Amino acid sequence: MTEPLSNADRPSPVAELRAVSRAFRDFWGRPTVRAVVDVTLEIRPGEIFGLLGPNGSGKSTTLKLLLGLLRPDQGAIRVFGLSPTARAARARLGYLPEDNYVYQHFTPEEVLGFYGRLFNLRSDELQRRIGQLLDMIGLQHARNRTLGGFSKGMARRIGLAQALINDPELVVLDEPTSGLDPVGCRQVKDLIRMLSARGKTIVLSSHLLADVEDVCHRVGIMHHGRMAVQGPVHELLEDRTQGRLTFPAPDAGVLERAAQAVQQAVGAPPLIDRPCCTLEQFFLKQLEQDASQASAPTGVSLATGLAEYLQPLAGRLEQAAHDPDARPQADDPKHLRRMVDAEEP
Amino acid sequence: MRRVLALAWLTCLGLWRTRVIWLLLVLLLGMPLILAWVLQGDGTPVGELRLWWQYSLGWSSGLLSMAALTMGAAAISLEVADRNLILLRIKPVATLQVLLGKWLGLVSVLGCALLLGMIFLWVGLHYHAGRVVGSESRRLLQREFFTVNHSLQPAPLPAPGGTPEDVSQGVTVAPGATGSWKVTLPTSLRADEPTLLYFEFLASVADPAAEFEGLWLFAQDGGREELRFASTARSGRSSRHELPAGWASPGAELVMTYQHNSLDHGVSLLFPRAGGVELSVPAGGFAGNLLRAGVMIMARLLFLAALGIAAGAAFSFPVALFAAAAAPVMELLNRLRADASLWTVWLFGDNRDDWTARLLDYLVMSASGLVSLLLPKLARFDPRGSVTAGQMIAWPVAGEAVVVCGLYAAALLGLGAWVLARRQLGAVDS
Numbered sequence: 001m002t003e004p005l006s007n008a009d010r011p012s013p014v015a016e017l018r019a020v021s022r023a024f025r026d027f028w029g030r031p032t033v034r035a036v037v038d039v040t041l042e043i044r045p046g047e048i049f050g051l052l053g054p055n056g057s058g059k060s061t062t063l064k065l066l067l068g069l070l071r072p073d074q075g076a077i078r079v080f081g082l083s084p085t086a087r088a089a090r091a092r093l094g095y096l097p098e099d100n101y102v103y104q105h106f107t108p109e110e111v112l113g114f115y116g117r118l119f120n121l122r123s124d125e126l127q128r129r130i131g132q133l134l135d136m137i138g139l140q141h142a143r144n145r146t147l148g149g150f151s152k153g154m155a156r157r158i159g160l161a162q163a164l165i166n167d168p169e170l171v172v173l174d175e176p177t178s179g180l181d182p183v184g185c186r187q188v189k190d191l192i193r194m195l196s197a198r199g200k201t202i203v204l205s206s207h208l209l210a211d212v213e214d215v216c217h218r219v220g221i222m223h224h225g226r227m228a229v230q231g232p233v234h235e236l237l238e239d240r241t242q243g244r245l246t247f248p249a250p251d252a253g254v255l256e257r258a259a260q261a262v263q264q265a266v267g268a269p270p271l272i273d274r275p276c277c278t279l280e281q282f283f284l285k286q287l288e289q290d291a292s293q294a295s296a297p298t299g300v301s302l303a304t305g306l307a308e309y310l311q312p313l314a315g316r317l318e319q320a321a322h323d324p325d326a327r328p329q330a331d332d333p334k335h336l337r338r339m340v341d342a343e344e345p
Numbered sequence: 346m347r348r349v350l351a352l353a354w355l356t357c358l359g360l361w362r363t364r365v366i367w368l369l370l371v372l373l374l375g376m377p378l379i380l381a382w383v384l385q386g387d388g389t390p391v392g393e394l395r396l397w398w399q400y401s402l403g404w405s406s407g408l409l410s411m412a413a414l415t416m417g418a419a420a421i422s423l424e425v426a427d428r429n430l431i432l433l434r435i436k437p438v439a440t441l442q443v444l445l446g447k448w449l450g451l452v453s454v455l456g457c458a459l460l461l462g463m464i465f466l467w468v469g470l471h472y473h474a475g476r477v478v479g480s481e482s483r484r485l486l487q488r489e490f491f492t493v494n495h496s497l498q499p500a501p502l503p504a505p506g507g508t509p510e511d512v513s514q515g516v517t518v519a520p521g522a523t524g525s526w527k528v529t530l531p532t533s534l535r536a537d538e539p540t541l542l543y544f545e546f547l548a549s550v551a552d553p554a555a556e557f558e559g560l561w562l563f564a565q566d567g568g569r570e571e572l573r574f575a576s577t578a579r580s581g582r583s584s585r586h587e588l589p590a591g592w593a594s595p596g597a598e599l600v601m602t603y604q605h606n607s608l609d610h611g612v613s614l615l616f617p618r619a620g621g622v623e624l625s626v627p628a629g630g631f632a633g634n635l636l637r638a639g640v641m642i643m644a645r646l647l648f649l650a651a652l653g654i655a656a657g658a659a660f661s662f663p664v665a666l667f668a669a670a671a672a673p674v675m676e677l678l679n680r681l682r683a684d685a686s687l688w689t690v691w692l693f694g695d696n697r698d699d700w701t702a703r704l705l706d707y708l709v710m711s712a713s714g715l716v717s718l719l720l721p722k723l724a725r726f727d728p729r730g731s732v733t734a735g736q737m738i739a740w741p742v743a744g745e746a747v748v749v750c751g752l753y754a755a756a757l758l759g760l761g762a763w764v765l766a767r768r769q770l771g772a773v774d775s
């Protein structure tokens with residue numbers, strides 16, 4: 001872990017909530033539920049921040065407050081140093097809502113084109129981005145089907161593409177992997193990492209702990225509207241009282257000898273097991289093997305990468321995608337900024 | 346502007362994809378066909394044609410007005426309900442631009458439908474007219490339907506040595522004497538169709554069948570008498586005369602004189618100021634008038650669509666539709682304001698001294714005053730009556746309709762944007 005930055009070195013946050021509270025009220029103005037209570041949160045440039053919490057703990061409400069979709073009862077919210085409702089702030093935002101709000105009667109191409117035009121994108125640039133985004137989310141073959149007939153996961157992917165059409169600096173994803181198949185989850189997680197490697201800031205909410213642990217630099221856990229705890233993932237999870245060794249051990253004899261050595265060194269027998277791959281890794285491997293016999297696609301296609309306009313340099317991103325250790329340290333956004341800036345012409 | 350156009354395009358495409366446009370067109374074009382099938386006129390070709398025209402035009406403009414209100418009310422309220430507006434809220438587009446885009450898309454669709462409907466009616470009209478046989482019928486059709494008239498009210502002239510007060514109620518003509526009127530003919534006067542004179546007088550005779558002999562004299566530009574013809578007419582009955590086509594010159598000043606020749610009755614005749622003497626001057630073609638009528642209908646649609654959209658920005662769909670539809674209904678009722686006291690009569694009988702009746706009277710009057718303040722005078726911009734009666738719709742009136750309705754629409758869209766921007770779309774039930 002790197003040392004925390006002193007206040008003077010700390011870059012100004014991309015978004016911040018200061019002691020924000022929000023209650024929902026009934027028709028007569030009486031509070032029915034205090035969805036967010038005294039939440040203070042700072043999102044720093046280039047980091048991936050995860051909001052965790054059980055159902056109804058106030059994650060979505062917090063994100064909506066951050067986006068200016070709800071007004072706080074108390075507290076202050078800034079996005080890029082501006083009010084969240086400022087148009088200049090919105091131009092630099094991308095948002096994937098919790099539910100899929102899609103125009104049922106339009107095709108992906110039309111919907112993405114529409115949102116792109118709202119950002120005043122030139123039409124050749126827009127066409128290029130739409131093509132790349134559809135490749136990225138694996139829906140190129142469905143570009144002329146109307147969204148009404150899309151499965152939940154397919155619609156989710158369109159939502160994701162819509163959030164990225166303006167190449168936003170701050171991406172807010174409310175349960176990005178909900179409804180997605182394992183391939184989609186993996187892709188979204190890779191995408192999040194790659195966006196972060198490009199210097200984008202990402203805030204996401206989820207109750208899939210493994211997903212959050214996988215990608216986030218810092219997390220906050222919400223409960224009953226309050227921020228119970230927040231901090232860097234490694235710091236929160238690390239158990240400083242234990243250690244682990246991993247080494248090649250094709251036969252049981254090697255393990256036994258190593259265990260004896262450890263017992264001699266620390267005076268207590270170690271716990272021995274063999275590492276498993278995760279079900280996700282296993283699933284993905286099976287799909288890859290099966291890809292050769294695939295017939296006409298009905299859902300999303302496999303084998304997609306990050307849209308070209310979203311990536312600075314191919315090699316850098318590939319590294320970010322496949323090597324979890326290469327992911328940037330959130331605590332050092334300046335370092336990350338420097339790296340990305342140096343790569344950009 | 347690109348953002349507004351993107352929104353407008355999406356709105357049009359949405360209406361097409363949801364088949365709303367198809368339904369609108371089927372209703373718009375189908376009904377005149379059905380009407381042609383079922384309507385029976387007074388037996389004359391002109392009557393039949395006029396009836397069909399009246400109903401078809403009424404249907405088209407009524408249907409489009411309803412569509413403007415409904416589609417307007419749905420445009421924003423349904424997007425709020427579908428949460429699509431949440432995504433729009435996150436994009437760098439102002440609420441006013443959203444409303445403007447929706448409105449633009451909607452009025453484009455309505456405008457195209459109106460144009461199509463008008464062309465369809467125009468073709469239908471000529472098809473109908475082409476089947477009229479007999480030269481007299483055709484001539485009548487030409488004069489009474491396809492010619493558009495300026496209705497002129499000549500100004501009464503006081504007798505030599507008299508004052509304008511003498512003729513403030515109208516022109517009184519003693520037996521053997523004359524009465525005169527003056528009028529300037531429009532420059533658009535057509536030389537190929539006759540001008541029609543309508544006149545009506547009142548005489549204090551017991552016998553309603555009593556006939557009065559008279560002589561009409563017409564002079565142009567203060568010159569010599571140029572046209573004269575005798576007339577026989579009864580008290581309280583409108584009479585009609587044709588002045589030959591091509592006789593009057595456009596823009597000329599016309600002095601018309603009536604000579605009362607029925608000395609035997611010994612009574613004076615009063616030509617009332619309103620409706621005593623009227624000239625129906627052929628001033629334009631049917632197509633031009635229809636075009637102006639179309640402009641006026643479109644102006645109304647601009648307003649109604651904005652009304653629906655503004656209501657939809659504030660309320661959920663059913664409430665918005667009800668609120669938007671209530672406004673024109675109130676305007677309609679408001680036209681009966683003169684008869685508003687009738688309501689109290691209807692409710693309380695003749696017992697008008699009752700304080701409740703007076704209170705109600707007061708409430709009705711204030712409400713109607715408020716309505717007339719808030720809404721444009723839609724009835725003034727309803728061209729159906731004029732088009733059916735072959736009355737000239739002047740460009741200034743059509744222009745006024747566009748300006749007034751456009752201003753009201755702009756104000757409504759501004760108001761709607763203000764309300765919508767204050768709604769917290771993140772809360773589900775907002």
Ligand SMILES: Nc1ncnc2c1ncn2[C@@H]1O[C@H](COP(=O)(O)OP(=O)(O)OP(=O)(O)O)[C@@H](O)[C@H]1O
Nearest residue numbers: 024033035054055056057058059060061772773774
């Ligand atoms: N529009 C609303 N009106 C009333 N109450 C609301 C509204 N939106 C959210 N709430 C309440 O606020 C609380 C927090 O809701 P929120 O949607 O933020 O939870 P969440 O953490 O996102 O839950 P989930 O994991 O289920 O998405 C809940 O009790 C919810 O019922």
Ligand SMILES: [Mg+2]
Nearest residue numbers: 059060061098
């Ligand atoms: Mg949620």
